[in-house]
Amino acid sequence: MSTSLNSKFVEISHLVKEYPNPYGEDFRVIENFNLNIKQGEFISLIGHSGCGKSTVLTMLAGLNEISDGGIIVGDKEIDGPGPDRAVVFQAPCLMPWMTAYQNVMLGVKNVYPHATKSVQKQIVEHSLSIVGLSDAMKKLPNEMSGGMQQRVGIARAIALKPKMLLLDEPFGRLDSLTRMELQDVIINILAEENLTAMIVTHDVDEAVFMADRCVMMSNGPKAGVGEIMEINFPRPRNRQDVFNDPMFFRYREHLLAFLEQRSHIKGKTRLHNHEDLIGYLSSEDLKSLEAQYQD
Amino acid sequence: MKNPLSYIKYPLLKAIDISGLTFLGPVVRLCYGEEPSVQMKKIGQWIFIPIIFIILFLFVWGIASEKIQTKSGALPNPTKTLQAYDSINTFAKREKLKKEAYEAHGEQREKLLTKAQERLAEIIPQAQAATELVTQEKANQKVKLASQIAPIKEEYKTSKRAFTESQKQRQTQLDHTSKKLHIGNEEQYQSFIQSVKEHQSQTETEKSTLRSIKIKIKEIENSSSKKVEKALQLQTIMAEEQQFLKKQIDQLTRDNKSLKVESEQLKIEENFTALTQVTGKEALKKAQSIVKTETRLEKTKASNYAKPSTLWFQVRRSILCVFTGFLLGSLIAIPIGILCGLSSTFMAAMTPFVAIFKPVSPIVWLPITLIIASGLIPDPDQNPLMKFLWGLPGELGEFKINPAFIASAATVALCSLWATLANTALGVASIDKDHLNVARVLKLGFWSRLFKIIIPSALPLIFAGLRISLGVGWMVLIAAELLSSSEGIGKFVWDQFNNGASDSFAKMIVVVFVVGVIGLILDRIMIIFQRMVSFEGSAATI
Numbered sequence: 001m002s003t004s005l006n007s008k009f010v011e012i013s014h015l016v017k018e019y020p021n022p023y024g025e026d027f028r029v030i031e032n033f034n035l036n037i038k039q040g041e042f043i044s045l046i047g048h049s050g051c052g053k054s055t056v057l058t059m060l061a062g063l064n065e066i067s068d069g070g071i072i073v074g075d076k077e078i079d080g081p082g083p084d085r086a087v088v089f090q091a092p093c094l095m096p097w098m099t100a101y102q103n104v105m106l107g108v109k110n111v112y113p114h115a116t117k118s119v120q121k122q123i124v125e126h127s128l129s130i131v132g133l134s135d136a137m138k139k140l141p142n143e144m145s146g147g148m149q150q151r152v153g154i155a156r157a158i159a160l161k162p163k164m165l166l167l168d169e170p171f172g173r174l175d176s177l178t179r180m181e182l183q184d185v186i187i188n189i190l191a192e193e194n195l196t197a198m199i200v201t202h203d204v205d206e207a208v209f210m211a212d213r214c215v216m217m218s219n220g221p222k223a224g225v226g227e228i229m230e231i232n233f234p235r236p237r238n239r240q241d242v243f244n245d246p247m248f249f250r251y252r253e254h255l256l257a258f259l260e261q262r263s264h265i266k267g268k269t270r271l272h273n274h275e276d277l278i279g280y281l282s283s284e285d286l287k288s289l290e291a292q293y294q295d
Numbered sequence: 296m297k298n299p300l301s302y303i304k305y306p307l308l309k310a311i312d313i314s315g316l317t318f319l320g321p322v323v324r325l326c327y328g329e330e331p332s333v334q335m336k337k338i339g340q341w342i343f344i345p346i347i348f349i350i351l352f353l354f355v356w357g358i359a360s361e362k363i364q365t366k367s368g369a370l371p372n373p374t375k376t377l378q379a380y381d382s383i384n385t386f387a388k389r390e391k392l393k394k395e396a397y398e399a400h401g402e403q404r405e406k407l408l409t410k411a412q413e414r415l416a417e418i419i420p421q422a423q424a425a426t427e428l429v430t431q432e433k434a435n436q437k438v439k440l441a442s443q444i445a446p447i448k449e450e451y452k453t454s455k456r457a458f459t460e461s462q463k464q465r466q467t468q469l470d471h472t473s474k475k476l477h478i479g480n481e482e483q484y485q486s487f488i489q490s491v492k493e494h495q496s497q498t499e500t501e502k503s504t505l506r507s508i509k510i511k512i513k514e515i516e517n518s519s520s521k522k523v524e525k526a527l528q529l530q531t532i533m534a535e536e537q538q539f540l541k542k543q544i545d546q547l548t549r550d551n552k553s554l555k556v557e558s559e560q561l562k563i564e565e566n567f568t569a570l571t572q573v574t575g576k577e578a579l580k581k582a583q584s585i586v587k588t589e590t591r592l593e594k595t596k597a598s599n600y601a602k603p604s605t606l607w608f609q610v611r612r613s614i615l616c617v618f619t620g621f622l623l624g625s626l627i628a629i630p631i632g633i634l635c636g637l638s639s640t641f642m643a644a645m646t647p648f649v650a651i652f653k654p655v656s657p658i659v660w661l662p663i664t665l666i667i668a669s670g671l672i673p674d675p676d677q678n679p680l681m682k683f684l685w686g687l688p689g690e691l692g693e694f695k696i697n698p699a700f701i702a703s704a705a706t707v708a709l710c711s712l713w714a715t716l717a718n719t720a721l722g723v724a725s726i727d728k729d730h731l732n733v734a735r736v737l738k739l740g741f742w743s744r745l746f747k748i749i750i751p752s753a754l755p756l757i758f759a760g761l762r763i764s765l766g767v768g769w770m771v772l773i774a775a776e777l778l779s780s781s782e783g784i785g786k787f788v789w790d791q792f793n794n795g796a797s798d799s800f801a802k803m804i805v806v807v808f809v810v811g812v813i814g815l816i817l818d819r820i821m822i823i824f825q826r827m828v829s830f831e832g833s834a835a836t837i
């Protein structure tokens with residue numbers, strides 16, 4: 001594998017999304033969105049509610065039509081959804097009439113149609129054990145907690161052996177303890193399988209802790225990439241270490257500042273505590289912030 | 296240590312919930328000693344109050360039946376209806392016994408025969424006693440009535456005498472006045488007219504008084520006493536059993552299948568020995584007779600006891616018919632409903648048909664389906680399909696499925712399929728978009744998407760539709776059978792309507808309950824199915 005291919009495993013260029021508007025001009029949500037993702041990289045996508053994060057992610061998943069521009073994944077222009085880009089939805093979206101095992105098997109059967117029954121069974125059992133559900137395989141969704149259901153959703157995604165994992169606010173509906181557990185689950189999986197991943201989140205801590213790069217989206221309509229922040233924690237990551245690292249707070253505050261500022265530009269929020277934040281930011285960061293603040 | 300019974304508590308409660316017999320829940324909980332006061336309240340509400348209202352209903356029914364007089368007698372009261380139910384059952388039982396008698400052979404036949412004869416011997420004196428009792432009770436009644444009537448008759452006589460007397464008096468009075476009238480005195484004439492009027496009205500009142508006394512006497516004469524009625528009933532029961540036993544004995548002797556076969560075989564043998572002794576014309580005649588007997592023997596061997604249809608037979612046939620129609624309708628409705636749900640284009644294409652055909656009444660469909668069915672099967676006796684169906688073993692063959700049956704089933708299908716169609720389309724169209732997205736990510740093919748995701752998620756609504764369809768079908772079927780004279784419950788009602796026997800009215804009331812109970816059971820079965828395919832959060836509500 002050449003390095004050039006490696007650094008441009010996913011290439012999103014001049015992406016545009018327009019939703020039809022029956023009472024006027026089409027509603028242009030995304031405009032000129034550009035992003036390259038390296039193989040094995042973990043991207044977090046953060047931005048204000050309604051700016052179009054889910055729209056970008058679903059377009060990458062192939063579930064949402066692309067209005068203009070293009071997305072290339074692994075040398076191929078994407079055309080519709082596929083098991084190479086597995087999605088974990090915000091709601092677990094399990095089939096309520098199937099057990100955890102059957103829900104995972106549904107995709108496995110389809111992606112490995114030629115594998116023997118026992119191989120298929122192994123894949124399913126393995127992915128369920130990775131998310132810690134070895135004992136709950138026979139359970140129906142309504143017999144499981146929200147966290148367990150989301151674990152099944154993750155197992156279903158990784159059982160497909162995808163090249164990419166797309167997560168749209170996967171832990172949005174879970175309590176913080178479960179959320180942390182599942183974050184670790186995902187991080188371990190990604191480390192093991194060397195998967196490329198993108199996570200949409202509202203949680204600044206999550207965006208910093210999990211990702212290699214954090215993509216901050218500008219506000220819609222006509223949203224694009226506002227800023228990209230590299231997060232240089234070593235992998236595998238340990239929660240304690242990361243949270244105790246002073247850089248963690250820098251990254252965090254930078255993100256918050258970005259979001260606050262965007263709210264300010266939109267003219268919607270209360271006075272932000274810009275002054276309080278400055279102490280945490282490097283001079284470079286401050287300069288770039290000031291520059292943005294001016295225009 | 297836990298009581299072993301405690302392990303079945305929750306499974307039991309769950310089974311009760313699924314079967315929909317929710318009123319049993321509190322009873323079970325009470326038996327386990329769970330919050331007795333709460334359970335007692337629930338039992339009061341769901342068991343005692345319905346029972347009280349049922350009793351109230353029976354009471355009102357009993358009173359109403361006395362008041363409502365029709366040409367076919369009074370509206371049957373609960374007791375009469377129960378008796379009619381009994382007589383339906385007895386009839387069914389006896390027909391079964393007669394059939395057994397017809398088919399009995401060898402030792403068993405003899406056993407049955409002795410039993411029947413013994414019973415007959417036993418019953419004859421009893422029947423005579425019953426007849427005597429009737430005459431006696433009638434005589435008793437007459438005497439009793441005579442003593443009741445005597446004083447009224449006396450009253451009638453005295454009143455009549457008194458009235459004639461007073462009439463005479465008034466007459467002479469009037470005569471007297473008429474002679475004293477002054478010509479030209481209008482006032483006097485007016486008052487004369489007045490007195491004539493009074494006289495006439497008085498006479499009228501007296502006549503009506505006499506008439507009412509007469510009616511009273513008639514009423515008493517006609518009033519039947521409970522004792523007489525009871526005696527009559529007993530007499531009928533005895534007579535019926537006697538008749539049945541005679542018929543049964545016939546079936547065991549004269550009409551018995553094995554005996555007939557035997558005697559025909561014997562005849563053939565005899566004729567054959569006779570045949571071997573002769574030649575020429577005589578021989579031809581004998582041979583012909585042998586051939587004839589042989590064909591008759593074959594027929595006898597293949598014959599069945601011609602059982603007149605009992606209500607239970609007709610109920611079973613109706614159930615078969617309703618399921619045939621229901622299955623037919625569902626086989627049409629579910630695929631079309633799925634297509635409608637999947638494709639809005641197809642839905643648009645089907646909408647006019649659904650809109651136009653849905654409101655059509657079974658009464659309109661039936662003649663059409665009858666014509667078509669009898670057009671397709673003009674000669675049922677020669678039709679291979681009919682022959683095949685009639686040759687089926689057991690009761691399926693006995694049902695004698697005919698074009699009228701097919702027409703009734705088709706009518707059921709045509710009237711019942713709409714609920715399933717609409718619900719299936721709704722179920723498929725309202726599938727969770729997220730589930731479809733999952734299917735797209737997993738790249739499921741059309742068929743696995745259909746069978747793994749779309750149909751399972753639509754199943755609760757499909758079953759809700761099927762349940763409505765079966766209910767509609769059951770209602771439609773009875774009407775269809777009544778009109779098409781296809782053997783079944785509808786036909787039974789029609790026969791009773793035309794029959795005019797003393798208890799046919801009561802039998803019709805029995806049918807009301809039979810139809811209702813079967814409809815209830817069918818509905819319950821569908822509810823159980825519906826609950827089994829439902830999952831939490833599914834759209835179907837029960």
Ligand SMILES: Nc1ncnc2c1ncn2[C@@H]1O[C@H](COP(=O)(O)OP(=O)(O)OP(=O)(O)O)[C@@H](O)[C@H]1O
Pocket residue numbers: 019020027029047048049050051052053054055056220
């Ligand atoms: N199907 C649609 N038709 C029209 N407009 C849509 C459609 N889906 C989304 N939008 C609009 O596009 C914009 C972006 O939506 P999107 O769901 O991508 O936002 P988001 O960033 O994911 O928000 P959130 O953080 O709340 O999930 C919103 O303004 C939304 O109103």
Ligand SMILES: [Mg+2]
Pocket residue numbers: 053054055
């Ligand atoms: Mg979103």
